[in-house]
Amino acid sequence: xxHIGLLYKGMVVMILLLISAASFAADTYVVEIKLENHRxxxxxxxxxxxxxxxxxxxxxxxxxxxxxxxxxKREKILRSRSKTNxxxxxxxxGRYEFIGEFNADTAKGVVIVE
Amino acid sequence: MxxxxxxxxxxxLEISIIxxxxxxxxxxxxxxxxYIVGGIVAGTILSAFLAFFINSLTFTLSGFGxxxxxxxxxxxxxxxxxATAIWIKRSASKMSGKMSNLSSKIExxxxxxxxxxxxxxxxxxxxVTEIVLFIHALASAYxxxxxxxxxxxxxxxxxxIVAATCIYYGLSRFAMKSxxxxxxxxxxxxxxxxxxxxxxxxxxxxxxDVYNEPLWDSSWLISDFxxxxxxLKILVGYTAQPNSMQxxxxxxxxxxxxxxxxxxxxxxxxxxx
Numbered sequence: 001x002x003h004i005g006l007l008y009k010g011m012v013v014m015i016l017l018l019i020s021a022a023s024f025a026a027d028t029y030v031v032e033i034k035l036e037n038h039r040x041x042x043x044x045x046x047x048x049x050x051x052x053x054x055x056x057x058x059x060x061x062x063x064x065x066x067x068x069x070x071x072x073k074r075e076k077i078l079r080s081r082s083k084t085n086x087x088x089x090x091x092x093x094g095r096y097e098f099i100g101e102f103n104a105d106t107a108k109g110v111v112i113v114e
Numbered sequence: 115m116x117x118x119x120x121x122x123x124x125x126x127l128e129i130s131i132i133x134x135x136x137x138x139x140x141x142x143x144x145x146x147x148x149y150i151v152g153g154i155v156a157g158t159i160l161s162a163f164l165a166f167f168i169n170s171l172t173f174t175l176s177g178f179g180x181x182x183x184x185x186x187x188x189x190x191x192x193x194x195x196x197a198t199a200i201w202i203k204r205s206a207s208k209m210s211g212k213m214s215n216l217s218s219k220i221e222x223x224x225x226x227x228x229x230x231x232x233x234x235x236x237x238x239x240x241x242v243t244e245i246v247l248f249i250h251a252l253a254s255a256y257x258x259x260x261x262x263x264x265x266x267x268x269x270x271x272x273x274x275i276v277a278a279t280c281i282y283y284g285l286s287r288f289a290m291k292s293x294x295x296x297x298x299x300x301x302x303x304x305x306x307x308x309x310x311x312x313x314x315x316x317x318x319x320x321x322x323d324v325y326n327e328p329l330w331d332s333s334w335l336i337s338d339f340x341x342x343x344x345x346l347k348i349l350v351g352y353t354a355q356p357n358s359m360q361x362x363x364x365x366x367x368x369x370x371x372x373x374x375x376x377x378x379x380x381x382x383x384x385x386x387x
Binding site: 052061062063064066070071072073074075076077080087088089090092094097099101102104 | 326
């Protein structure tokens with residue numbers, strides 16, 4: 001079982017390296033989004049390419065929601081009646097869809113990078 | 115009610131698949147079920163705690179606390195799933211030569227049992243927190259009758275158990291030796307999928323800012339949000355727009371687990387001969 005210990009230690013070292021290697025871009029493009037009645041407004045979000053993006057999602061519903069976007073590679077809990085920041089590294093041009101996992105039939109939107 | 119059932123089932127799916135595989139792989143080990151149940155209980159208690167405290171928890175780490183926490187939990191799961199796979203491979207190699215009567219002789223010692231409990235607990239932990247949060251939020255927001263909850267939750271959980279049972283019996287049809295081989299491969303792929311998910315989060319938050327451009331987009335073929343997409347994501351790490359870093363993490367995990375299992379087999383072969 002000692003190889004497993006080695007595997008574990010390797011993973012920990014790797015993660016620590018990643019955290020310490022964090023880099024932060026200076027300019028951030030900020031977008032505010034509201035979630036009300038399980039719908040995002042705006043649901044089409046245009047952002048410039050090559051810039052860090054900060055989505056401030058305000059959940060006005062009394063229920064919790066989960067922001068889920070496989071293409072943005074992010075899942076984040078949106079607590080009820082509160083704001084959640086979703087900070088994204090600069091993106092390449094394209095369409096990045098997202099949904100509210102718990103109300104996927106109504107809560108959906110797209111980030112368009114151009 | 116059906117909405118509750120659907121969400122519960124979706125969150126249960128990953129647990130069902132992993133539990134089904136692990137139960138099948140360990141079915142001949144005496145008392146394995148106790149360790150699995152122990153893992154279920156531990157994971158459920160931990161996730162209920164997290165769900166309870168999540169509103170008062172303030173994550174810092176420059177706003178990425180939750181993401182880092184997720185990545186750490188995912189990587190921990192990768193390690194325990196990988197360790198389980200290695201252990202199963204070891205058991206399979208020890209079996210060569212002996213034809214039958216393997217029950218309770220597969221592996222002795224405490225370590226494999228701790229691994230067994232942790233792999234179940236970490237899998238449960240990742241998903242049950244969301245179920246608890248979801249149900250709790252519904253309960254505080256709407257005046258639903260208790261019947262709606264019980265039925266919704268029961269249906270979702272029931273469907274999850276059915277899925278796990280199908281996987282268990284489907285795998286149990288194989289002879290023990292090929293069963294262990296198949297479960298090894300499945301677990302390695304699951305570990306690799308999880309590692310690539312972690313890589314995705316790390317590129318998304320900008321901690322890794324190389325190899326982060328999507329390589330292709332196959333969402334026209336299989337959407338990430340479809341049931342097929344979700345199943346494939348759990349089993350083989352499917353995502354419609356993967357980036358190079360995810361692919362790198364995926365194959366590195368496969369290679370590392372494979373090499374570790376080779377070393378482990380060699381060392382166990384030396385001690386038994």
